[in-house]
Amino acid sequence: MKVEDIVVSLGGSLILKNLSFKIDQGETVGIIGPNGSGKTTLFNVISGFIREISGTIELDGERIENYPPFIRAQKGIGRVFQSGGIFGELTVLENLIITGKKVPYDELLKAIGLLNKAKEPASVLSGGQKRLLELIRAEIFDPKVLLLDEPTAGVAPNMKQVLADRINSLKSKTRSLLIIEHDIQFISSLCDRVLVLFQGEIVMSGKPDQVRKDPYLQEIYFG
Ligand SMILES: Nc1ncnc2c1ncn2[C@@H]1O[C@H](COP(=O)(O)OP(=O)(O)OP(=O)(O)O)[C@@H](O)[C@H]1O
Ligand SMILES: [Mg+2]
Incomplete structure (x- = not known):
């Protein structure tokens, strides 16, 4: 996927300022940056929830920036939301059934240890279990590019590992993962590369260990 010259204004403020980057098939890229730096906005732009932009988004050579979210999803853009992606009033199983895909739901739930909760409302799940369920749901669509917005926020340490x-x-040769996360250790363990967003711009990019050591990162986060 290639994102080029993305400019976004919201409520009269410039939120993303000429943002460009590429992610290869099979690559896992982390996105870090302080609160309000534009990370979720970037995901809204890629998944089509914000379409009043300038710039281009290319997936497998095709321009997708004018498509609405459901078309982008069909083309292979998957997303796990920062919060509220699971429907609490539906059962755990129903949260998977709404994908409309014919897959062995029971096996998936078993794999994440939630089979015994299949018939319970998803609202009973812990924060971490909800994230896991949402991850599984995104997986069902077999996305080419999967956007994960703070998948471990507010999750207990043992669940983080899960x-x-x-x-x-x-991860696969044909899938790219983009992961927004504040936990640099988590990012380092999963990602090939890290982009640092600051005030709507990519200010650093490199291998997790390089970025982590860079004093500029401390400056950005802690002023
Ligand atoms: N609909 C909107 N109208 C006006 N401003 C907005 C809107 N959505 C987001 N913003 C502003 O855009 C900036 C970037 O927000 P965004 O949610 O992308 O940040 P973020 O990097 O994901 O932060 P966090 O780490 O807290 O999740 C913030 O200053 C936010 O207030
Ligand atoms: Mg965010």
């Missing part, structure tokens, strides 16, 4: 393992198992 999520990391699951995300790791999602």
Whole structure:
């Protein structure tokens, strides 16, 4: 996927300022940056929730920036939301059935240890279990590019590892993962490369260990 010269204004402010990057098939890229730097906005732009932009988005050589979200999803853009992606009033199983895909739901739920909760409302799940369920749901669509917005935010440490393992198992030669995360250690363990967003611009990019060591990163995060 190639994102080029993306400019976004919201509520009269410039939120993304000429943002460009590429992610190769099979690559996993982390996106870090302080609160309000534009990370979720970038995902809204890629998945089509924000379409009043200038710039281009290319997936497998095809321009997709004018398509609405459902078409982009069909073309292979998957997304796990920062919060609220799971429908609490539906059962755990129903949260998968709504994908409309014919897949062995029971096996998937078993794989994430939630089979015994299949018939319960998803609202009973812990934060981490909800993230896991949402991840599995995204997986069902077999996305070419999967956008994960803070998949471990507010999740207990042991569950973080479970999520990391699951995300790791999602990697494939034909899939790209983009992961927004504040936890640099988590990012380092999963990602080939990291982009640092600051005030709507990519200000650093490199291998996780390089970026992590760079004093500029501290400056950005802690002023
Ligand atoms: N609909 C909107 N109208 C006006 N401003 C918006 C809108 N959506 C987001 N913003 C602003 O855009 C900026 C970037 O927000 P965004 O949610 O992309 O940040 P983020 O990097 O994901 O932050 P966080 O780490 O807190 O999730 C913020 O200053 C936010 O207030
Ligand atoms: Mg965000």
